[in-house]
Amino acid sequence: MSNNTSVVKNAVCTFCGCVCDDMELTVDLDEKRITKAKNACVLGRAWFYEHKIENYPVALIDGKEASLEEAVDEAARILVNAKFPAIYGLSDTTCEAQKEAVAIADYINGNIDTTTSVCHGPTGMAFQGVGESTASLGEIKNRADFVMYWGGNPAEAHPRHFQRYAVSPKGLHIPNGKEDRTIVMVDVRTTQSASVADIFLKVKPGRDFELLWALRALVKGAALDSSVEETTGIPLDTMKDLVERMKSCQFGVIFFGMGLTMTRGRHFNAGALLALATDLNDYTHFVALPTRGHGNVTGADNVVSWQTGYPFGISFNRGYPRFNPGEFTTADVLARGEIDALCVIASDPGSNFSKKAIEHLRAIPVITLDPKPTVTSQLARVAFTTATYGINVRGTVYRMDNVPLTTRPAFESPFPSDQDVLSAIKERVCELRGLKHASNRMTRQTAKVAV
Amino acid sequence: MKLRLHTTPEVPLEAEVISPDALQGLSESEAALLPIYHGNRKVGLGEFFEISGRVDESEGVVEVEGDLSRVKLIGHSMSAGRLVIHGSVGAHLGASMKGGEIHVSGDAADWVGREMSGGRIVIQGNAGHMVGSAVRGSSAGVQGGEIIIHGNALNEVGNGMRRGLIAVGGNTHDFTGVNMLAGTIVVLGRLGMRPGAGMVRGSIVAMERTECLPTFTYNSTIQPDFIRFYLFHLRKLGMSIKDEFINGQYERWSGDSLELNKGEILMYAG
Numbered sequence: 001m002s003n004n005t006s007v008v009k010n011a012v013c014t015f016c017g018c019v020c021d022d023m024e025l026t027v028d029l030d031e032k033r034i035t036k037a038k039n040a041c042v043l044g045r046a047w048f049y050e051h052k053i054e055n056y057p058v059a060l061i062d063g064k065e066a067s068l069e070e071a072v073d074e075a076a077r078i079l080v081n082a083k084f085p086a087i088y089g090l091s092d093t094t095c096e097a098q099k100e101a102v103a104i105a106d107y108i109n110g111n112i113d114t115t116t117s118v119c120h121g122p123t124g125m126a127f128q129g130v131g132e133s134t135a136s137l138g139e140i141k142n143r144a145d146f147v148m149y150w151g152g153n154p155a156e157a158h159p160r161h162f163q164r165y166a167v168s169p170k171g172l173h174i175p176n177g178k179e180d181r182t183i184v185m186v187d188v189r190t191t192q193s194a195s196v197a198d199i200f201l202k203v204k205p206g207r208d209f210e211l212l213w214a215l216r217a218l219v220k221g222a223a224l225d226s227s228v229e230e231t232t233g234i235p236l237d238t239m240k241d242l243v244e245r246m247k248s249c250q251f252g253v254i255f256f257g258m259g260l261t262m263t264r265g266r267h268f269n270a271g272a273l274l275a276l277a278t279d280l281n282d283y284t285h286f287v288a289l290p291t292r293g294h295g296n297v298t299g300a301d302n303v304v305s306w307q308t309g310y311p312f313g314i315s316f317n318r319g320y321p322r323f324n325p326g327e328f329t330t331a332d333v334l335a336r337g338e339i340d341a342l343c344v345i346a347s348d349p350g351s352n353f354s355k356k357a358i359e360h361l362r363a364i365p366v367i368t369l370d371p372k373p374t375v376t377s378q379l380a381r382v383a384f385t386t387a388t389y390g391i392n393v394r395g396t397v398y399r400m401d402n403v404p405l406t407t408r409p410a411f412e413s414p415f416p417s418d419q420d421v422l423s424a425i426k427e428r429v430c431e432l433r434g435l436k437h438a439s440n441r442m443t444r445q446t447a448k449v450a451v
Numbered sequence: 452m453k454l455r456l457h458t459t460p461e462v463p464l465e466a467e468v469i470s471p472d473a474l475q476g477l478s479e480s481e482a483a484l485l486p487i488y489h490g491n492r493k494v495g496l497g498e499f500f501e502i503s504g505r506v507d508e509s510e511g512v513v514e515v516e517g518d519l520s521r522v523k524l525i526g527h528s529m530s531a532g533r534l535v536i537h538g539s540v541g542a543h544l545g546a547s548m549k550g551g552e553i554h555v556s557g558d559a560a561d562w563v564g565r566e567m568s569g570g571r572i573v574i575q576g577n578a579g580h581m582v583g584s585a586v587r588g589s590s591a592g593v594q595g596g597e598i599i600i601h602g603n604a605l606n607e608v609g610n611g612m613r614r615g616l617i618a619v620g621g622n623t624h625d626f627t628g629v630n631m632l633a634g635t636i637v638v639l640g641r642l643g644m645r646p647g648a649g650m651v652r653g654s655i656v657a658m659e660r661t662e663c664l665p666t667f668t669y670n671s672t673i674q675p676d677f678i679r680f681y682l683f684h685l686r687k688l689g690m691s692i693k694d695e696f697i698n699g700q701y702e703r704w705s706g707d708s709l710e711l712n713k714g715e716i717l718m719y720a721g
């Protein structure tokens with residue numbers, strides 16, 4: 001370790017959706033690495049410590065080293081020539097980069113989709129159908145005396161969620177921390193998280209919907225048949241007791257994870273949970289929040305919604321946005337062999353999509369933007385190496401409760417940011433298509449008004 | 452008029468102009484110029500289809516053949532005439548249809564007859580998800596008309612249905628009749644999990660027993676006249692209906708008690 005170090009206070013960890021903004025990073029400026037990450041959890045520490053500047057080429061075309069300009073040109077040509085191109089990923093990059101990606105999708109009349117479609121996409125659909133009663137994590141920390149986790153394992157996936165936001169911290173109206181809260185965990189198996197729970201409900205696999213429906217009925221005062229125990233694995237008396245606690249709390253919250261949204265019932269499971277929270281507002285204050293995985297997947301939802309009106313699974317093929325999960329979501333258009341080009345930003349569908357989807361991925365031109373080589377980048381026609389957001393790139397990220405935060409980079413990277421590359425591709429796309437890009441358009445219109 | 456797919460599309464086609472309404476009165480060369488979308492490219496219908504004849508004034512018949520599994524939106528908003536499809540079709544067949552009849556000899560992809568308000572769609576094979584459903588974000592699905600699927604259908608048959616009839620000859624997957632407002636769904640096989648979740652009114656009839664949600668309650672075993680009428684009607688349309696279904700008893704479960712509790716699931720009880 002050299003003596004040339006600096007300390008970045010209040011840095012932001014973008015590894016998971018908690019987006020903790022109280023990091024204190026010690027940076028070795030000669031070696032360009034982080035030597036200490038105070039306040040980070042085990043996942044956060046690994047994220048910071050493992051980050052090194054590697055000697056990768058900035059861009060590859062067909063596996064051969066290329067200049068940034070050549071690669072930008074090739075990527076733009078692929079996208080402009082495609083009849084049904086798609087842009088996917090985006091949950092591990094800044095909002096500034098996400099915005100450029102949406103603009104490209106618009107200019108190339110392609111699809112825009114994010115990793116939301118394979119995690120909390122069903123929640124997005126449920127928001128549309130049922131609505132959302134929500135709160136910030138700060139409000140929850142200060143007020144919630146009833147905290148429930150459904151279908152998630154925060155102890156391992158969001159290690160500081162308990163300690164920083166919802167279980168142990170002392171809050172304005174929760175002076176004694178955990179003592180003042182009732183913690184309930186619902187899952188199909190006993191995970192590490194279960195140990196903090198005052199009440200643990202082990203629901204039968206694939207029966208979350210039935211349990212939520214039964215709880216909703218009890219909240220509404222309906223009688224239930226005792227056979228519900230056989231169906232859900234939870235005794236009726238336990239359900240009744242739970243409902244009483246929910247109704248009589250001061251401020252209740254349910255956090256829910258992919259155990260709910262990615263199992264049989266999907267958007268209806270998420271919808272049932274959101275509806276339960278809404279029903280409880282007849283008695284007390286109750287909110288529900290998805291626990292989001294990737295550091296800025298919430299930002300992706302926000303940016304894509306702000307730009308197109310919909311959160312994910314969108315097609316611009318007719319020049320205006322149309323939303324239809326299943327029809328325009330990337331995993332589906334790949335599995336059906338429909339799209340003819342794909343641009344992936346900070347994601348690795350080549351390693352986690354279905355076999356059929358990956359087969360098609362191999363058959364079409366793919367463009368990737370990633371700080372490190374991935375399975376997808378290795379089969380890509382054009383692969384860009386980009387700087388890591390949060391650690392090397394300043395920008396906006398959204399915490400899982402939709403609170404935007406600005407990252408404080410630890411040191412500079414020799415690689416361009418996703419935003420730089422995407423905005424260069426956007427410019428080139430506009431040139432190839434003979435379009436003036438957005439900012440020019442705006443000036444033209446303003447000029448007209450002035451005349 | 453006859454349309455034959457002469458070139459396989461590289462990416463999905465969106466061809467709502469394939470409907471008697473849009474093709475009526477056009478010559479072959481005029482029809483060839485009607486716009487369709489090949490992915491994000493607007494092209495003429497003739498670039499993919501060989502067109503022959505004209506749509507006859509009286510019956511308004513349009514016949515289509517070829518592998519249409521990548522052709523979406525056929526028969527969109529159709530109001531009259533007959534669309535006969537030899538083969539299988541892509542998504543959104545007969546979406547927002549108002550009248551007339553569509554007949555498909557093969558299978559259909561997702562969203563058959565979504566938000567239709569009149570007319571009849573007959574699929575000889577299987578159908579995908581969302582048969583006669585509301586689009587995402589809208590609360591009312593089929594407002595009228597009939598959808599007859601001879602094979603099986605997948606999830607969310609009749610999501611948000613408000614009026615009309617959907618009949619499935621085989622089985623359905625989960626959430627049949629979810630959020631149904633009214634109307635009738637008849638399934639000659641088995642319903643998937645969670646039928647009628649969130650239903651307000653309406654009837655779901657099934658010939659095999661399925662577990663109902665905890666918010667549904669059994670009331671009685673009956674022999675409702677309306678089931679006989681519907682089954683005779685379906686038999687006339689070519690569905691094979693066993694006599695015992697017509698004369699049988701049905702267990703009646705009412706729900707969803709989270710809503711009005713005025714919906715019913717009727718399951719054949721012998």
Ligand code: SF4
Nearest residue numbers: 013016020041044160
């Ligand atoms: S909880 Fe998440 S955001 Fe916070 S330090 Fe750990 S990995 Fe980083």
